Amino acid sequence: MTPFPFAAIVGQDEMKTAMILTAIDPKIGGVLVFGDRGTGKSTAVRALAALLPPIEAVKGCPVNSARLEDCPDWAQVTETETTSRPTPVVDLPLGVTEDRVTGALDIERALTRGEKAFEAGLLARANRGYLYIDEVNLLEDHIVDLLLDVAQSGENVVEREGMSIRHAARFVLVGSGNPEEGELRPQLLDRFGLSVEVTSPKEIDTRVEVIRRRDAYENDYDNFMAEWQPQDVALRARILDARAALAGVRSSNVALHDCASVCVALGSDGLRGELTLLRTARALAAFEGADEVTRAHIREAAPMALRHRLRRDPLDEAGTGARVARQLAEVLP
Amino acid sequence: MPEADPWEQVTLAITLLAIDPKGLRGLWLRGRAGPVRDRVLSGLGLLVPRKLHPFTSDEALLGGMDLSATLATGELHRHAGLLEHAGCLMLTMAERCPPGLAVRLGQALDSDPRLSLVALDEAAEDGEGLPNALADRLGLFLDLDGFAWSDTADMSISPSLITSAQARLRHIETGTALERLTRVAAELAISSLRAPLLALACARAHAAWRGGAEIEDQDLQVAVALVMAHKALAFPEDAPDQEDAPPPEPPQDQPDQSQNRDQSELDIPDEMLIEAARAALPPGLLAQLQAARVARQAASANSGAGAKRKSMRRGRPMPSRAGKPGSGARVDVIATLRQAAPWQKMRRAMMPGRAMDRLLLMPSDIRIKRYQEQTDRVLIFVVDASGSAALARLAEAKGAVELMLAEAYSSRDHVALVTFRGNKAELSLPPTRSLVQTKRRLAGLPGGGATPLTHALEVALATAEQARRHGMTPTLALLTDGRGNIALDGSANRVQAGEDASRLAKIIAARAIPALVIDTSLRPKPQLAELSAEMGATMIALPRADARSLSSTLSAALGG
Numbered sequence: 001m002t003p004f005p006f007a008a009i010v011g012q013d014e015m016k017t018a019m020i021l022t023a024i025d026p027k028i029g030g031v032l033v034f035g036d037r038g039t040g041k042s043t044a045v046r047a048l049a050a051l052l053p054p055i056e057a058v059k060g061c062p063v064n065s066a067r068l069e070d071c072p073d074w075a076q077v078t079e080t081e082t083t084s085r086p087t088p089v090v091d092l093p094l095g096v097t098e099d100r101v102t103g104a105l106d107i108e109r110a111l112t113r114g115e116k117a118f119e120a121g122l123l124a125r126a127n128r129g130y131l132y133i134d135e136v137n138l139l140e141d142h143i144v145d146l147l148l149d150v151a152q153s154g155e156n157v158v159e160r161e162g163m164s165i166r167h168a169a170r171f172v173l174v175g176s177g178n179p180e181e182g183e184l185r186p187q188l189l190d191r192f193g194l195s196v197e198v199t200s201p202k203e204i205d206t207r208v209e210v211i212r213r214r215d216a217y218e219n220d221y222d223n224f225m226a227e228w229q230p231q232d233v234a235l236r237a238r239i240l241d242a243r244a245a246l247a248g249v250r251s252s253n254v255a256l257h258d259c260a261s262v263c264v265a266l267g268s269d270g271l272r273g274e275l276t277l278l279r280t281a282r283a284l285a286a287f288e289g290a291d292e293v294t295r296a297h298i299r300e301a302a303p304m305a306l307r308h309r310l311r312r313d314p315l316d317e318a319g320t321g322a323r324v325a326r327q328l329a330e331v332l333p
Numbered sequence: 334m335p336e337a338d339p340w341e342q343v344t345l346a347i348t349l350l351a352i353d354p355k356g357l358r359g360l361w362l363r364g365r366a367g368p369v370r371d372r373v374l375s376g377l378g379l380l381v382p383r384k385l386h387p388f389t390s391d392e393a394l395l396g397g398m399d400l401s402a403t404l405a406t407g408e409l410h411r412h413a414g415l416l417e418h419a420g421c422l423m424l425t426m427a428e429r430c431p432p433g434l435a436v437r438l439g440q441a442l443d444s445d446p447r448l449s450l451v452a453l454d455e456a457a458e459d460g461e462g463l464p465n466a467l468a469d470r471l472g473l474f475l476d477l478d479g480f481a482w483s484d485t486a487d488m489s490i491s492p493s494l495i496t497s498a499q500a501r502l503r504h505i506e507t508g509t510a511l512e513r514l515t516r517v518a519a520e521l522a523i524s525s526l527r528a529p530l531l532a533l534a535c536a537r538a539h540a541a542w543r544g545g546a547e548i549e550d551q552d553l554q555v556a557v558a559l560v561m562a563h564k565a566l567a568f569p570e571d572a573p574d575q576e577d578a579p580p581p582e583p584p585q586d587q588p589d590q591s592q593n594r595d596q597s598e599l600d601i602p603d604e605m606l607i608e609a610a611r612a613a614l615p616p617g618l619l620a621q622l623q624a625a626r627v628a629r630q631a632a633s634a635n636s637g638a639g640a641k642r643k644s645m646r647r648g649r650p651m652p653s654r655a656g657k658p659g660s661g662a663r664v665d666v667i668a669t670l671r672q673a674a675p676w677q678k679m680r681r682a683m684m685p686g687r688a689m690d691r692l693l694l695m696p697s698d699i700r701i702k703r704y705q706e707q708t709d710r711v712l713i714f715v716v717d718a719s720g721s722a723a724l725a726r727l728a729e730a731k732g733a734v735e736l737m738l739a740e741a742y743s744s745r746d747h748v749a750l751v752t753f754r755g756n757k758a759e760l761s762l763p764p765t766r767s768l769v770q771t772k773r774r775l776a777g778l779p780g781g782g783a784t785p786l787t788h789a790l791e792v793a794l795a796t797a798e799q800a801r802r803h804g805m806t807p808t809l810a811l812l813t814d815g816r817g818n819i820a821l822d823g824s825a826n827r828v829q830a831g832e833d834a835s836r837l838a839k840i841i842a843a844r845a846i847p848a849l850v851i852d853t854s855l856r857p858k859p860q861l862a863e864l865s866a867e868m869g870a871t872m873i874a875l876p877r878a879d880a881r882s883l884s885s886t887l888s889a890a891l892g893g
Contacts, residue, residue: 036524036525037465037466037469037524037525037527038469038524038525038526038527038528039524039525039526040526042440042443091440093433093436093437093440094432094433094436094437095391095431095433095434095436095437096391097391097663099663104663105666107398107664107666108398108403108409110666134436134440135432135436135466138432138433138436141745162666162667178465199524200524200525200526204512204515204516204519207515207518207519207526207529208511208512208515208516210526211511211514211515211526211529211530211533212511214526214530215507215511215530215533218356218446219503
């Protein structure tokens with residue numbers, strides 16, 4: 001069954017924008033969605049897969065390499081042709097073992113055929129694609145360490161059981177979770193380009209519409225998909241256009257200055273905030289068909305790009321969203 | 334709602350689940366194991382559930398290699414996982430379900446419409462319950478508490494009636510049911526949007542069951558009673574009562590409730606359906622579920638600075654030993670080969686048919702790796718908010734706790750908060766890693782009243798024991814001025830209080846629960862030093878401790 005169409009998600013505009021922007025420019029670096037249960041977090045992530053354009057990869061390559069020379073030698077890829085496959089969106093389940101994430105000695109082959117072979121893990125499958133972690137705040141610390149290391153270097157290195165394996169592992173992290181159930185380490189927070197907070201819609205009519213669509217999806221699947229799939233296709237075309245236009249979007253000195261002053265006012269750590277903010281604003285401009293980043297783009301992009309980067313006292317409970325909004329009003333009138 | 338026979342309601346729920354497991358997604362069955370529950374389970378026989386338990390391994394869930402068959406034949410054999418079969422799963426001891434498994438099951442339910450789940454929740458203590466990830470997804474809820482054997486009867490559900498109801502299911506007219514259920518969900522402050530959807534499925538199944546062509550009031554009443562009532566956070570009339578229940582997120586709840594108020598003024602609430610929800614709930618159940626929900630929210634993932642325990646997956650390596658792979662254990666290839674090597678010649682003679690150039694392994698050769706890891710530590714703060722403490726140094730005590738919280742944050746500890754004043758102590762916050770919640774509770778802590786030190790020790794001991802049962806390592810931090818004046822039975826008897834406290838302190842020492850006592854009084858008294866000695870605790874006098882010395886003493890005491 002095809003996942004619920006992205007276009008049919010009611011409301012949650014900030015979350016949808018963030019997903020679209022990260023699809024336009026993967027360099028923005030993924031999305032973190034925090035919010036209550038049953039607000040459509042995982043629905044949106046699964047729907048995102050349908051919006052992503054397919055990638056060209058060498059046939060049979062376990063790490064989706066674009067060219068034959070990029071294929072790791074342990075994979076013993078013999079094909080030379082490339083084929084088009086959907087952008088991988090790989091689930092990283094909670095309670096996953098380290099072996100499953102990084103890959104390990106292929107026990108089955110070792111035991112039955114006496115061969116020493118490498119069984120690729122989730123990181124290999126996620127290369128050039130998206131890695132989705134539901135309930136990311138409940139992820140065990142040692143897996144988080146591992147992800148941080150790989151995300152930093154873009155390479156997965158496995159050194160154990162007499163094997164020395166390395167392969168490219170460049171992926172965009174998408175996470176979702178419920179902040180009431182635990183906190184996320186600042187290092188991991190920083191790895192996400194954008195972060196959005198979702199809540200259940202408050203208006204009865206919106207809620208009714210959400211449920212009506214979900215019910216139609218489950219009980220009247222064919223008609224529902226006939227109505228919404230074309231809209232998903234249109235959105236995907238728009239994303240592709242924006243991707244093409246991205247390189248041509250200009251960012252003036254004023255825009256750069258605006259980005260920097262917002263970040264300075266908020267006291268966000270490092271320069272990653274500025275970079276992400278600029279990239280996000282540029283992707284937004286490309287999506288809206290503008291050829292230059294304006295202050296309006298920056299203003300719209302700032303909350304999602306900066307919300308999770310503020311220096312945070314672990315005991316401070318003030319919402320960071322409010323702080324960003326306040327500073328924005330002052331710095332970018 | 335008409336006074337229905339409660340047992341009929343139970344039978345009805347099981348019938349509806351049998352009709353539409355796909356729409357209802359499952360059943361949350363609360364109640365201890367016993368003949369009554371067995372009767373309900375026998376009714377579930379139509380669904381032919383397959384069992385899993387909270388520590389079911391990934392391999393059992395998702396499938397994996399069948400080791401004995403593989404080794405016996407020399408060819409790869411796979412066994413299918415529980416989640417690969419369509420149908421109904423039954424999770425026993427669901428209250429012990431770790432978050433990882435809950436999320437997996439939740440994802441499986443989301444992605445595979447053919448699956449449904451019956452969760453058997455045997456919660457015995459406050460703060461235990463079904464993980465929220467599952468509670469949110471399962472449609473039906475039944476509470477078997479209070480059913481006597483004589484109230485019940487054998488469940489006779491006719492398979493042919495079920496089949497004919499299933500045939501009608503697709504043709505039921507929904508009418509305005511959807512709008513009404515959504516509205517009721519909002520009235521009951523249920524924020525998850527899964528609830529109305531599940532209730533709609535329930536109403537539809539009920540309409541099909543009684544042979545109707547469209548959803549009517551009675552169907553909606555049943556749906557609200559079975560699906561929504563237990564998820565309610567508030568009833569329109571008694572919204573102020575919410576103050577009593579521990580609110581999980583006050584800043585967000587407030588607008589929510591005021592919204593509901595506005596709504597109920599604008600539209601007349603669906604009284605009939607709200608009544609149905611109210612009637613479905615035995616008194617006290619909601620508060621209990623709420624407590625479990627909060628505790629579950631507080632619980633979170635593993636690893637920390639606690640004691641060591643053995644593990645198959647991570648930590649410092651230990652010698653490998655015989656065992657079966659799976660359940661996350663890793664095969665130690667070298668040790669396995671070493672074990673198998675001496676027997677090769679003999680085995681070849683015994684198994685002449687096998688290829689000569691291959692190693693012959695037997696399941697008993699397999700060696701698995703073992704590691705030693707650290708478990709979570711939970712810091713239980715026992716904070717004195719009595720009049721004598723409040724007058725002098727409650728603020729300093731709070732400061733000291735915050736200092737320790739910062740310490741806990743850096744070592745990824747869980748924290749729990751026991752406060753005591755007046756005539757009793759209470760667990761204000763079950764073990765959590767959310768420091769924000771702890772801080773919030775602490776800030777709102779009022780002072781005044783007598784000093785029920787003994788009761789505080791009792792609550793702290795119970796919390797520590799419970800944490801230990803959950804695999805965590807508890808440490809107590811007691812902040813008091815030491816003048817306990819309320820005995821365990823609640824009487825204001827200073828002598829009895831002293832004896833009780835000393836007895837409890839000795840129990841704490843005997844259970845080897847590490848403890849730290851911080852004397853917050855202006856002039857430290859010998860009684861508290863004695864108590865601390867009996868507890869085997871490190872003692873610090875706050876008046877003479879500045880932030881830095883407190884912090885270093887703490888690190889020494891806790892760093893262990």
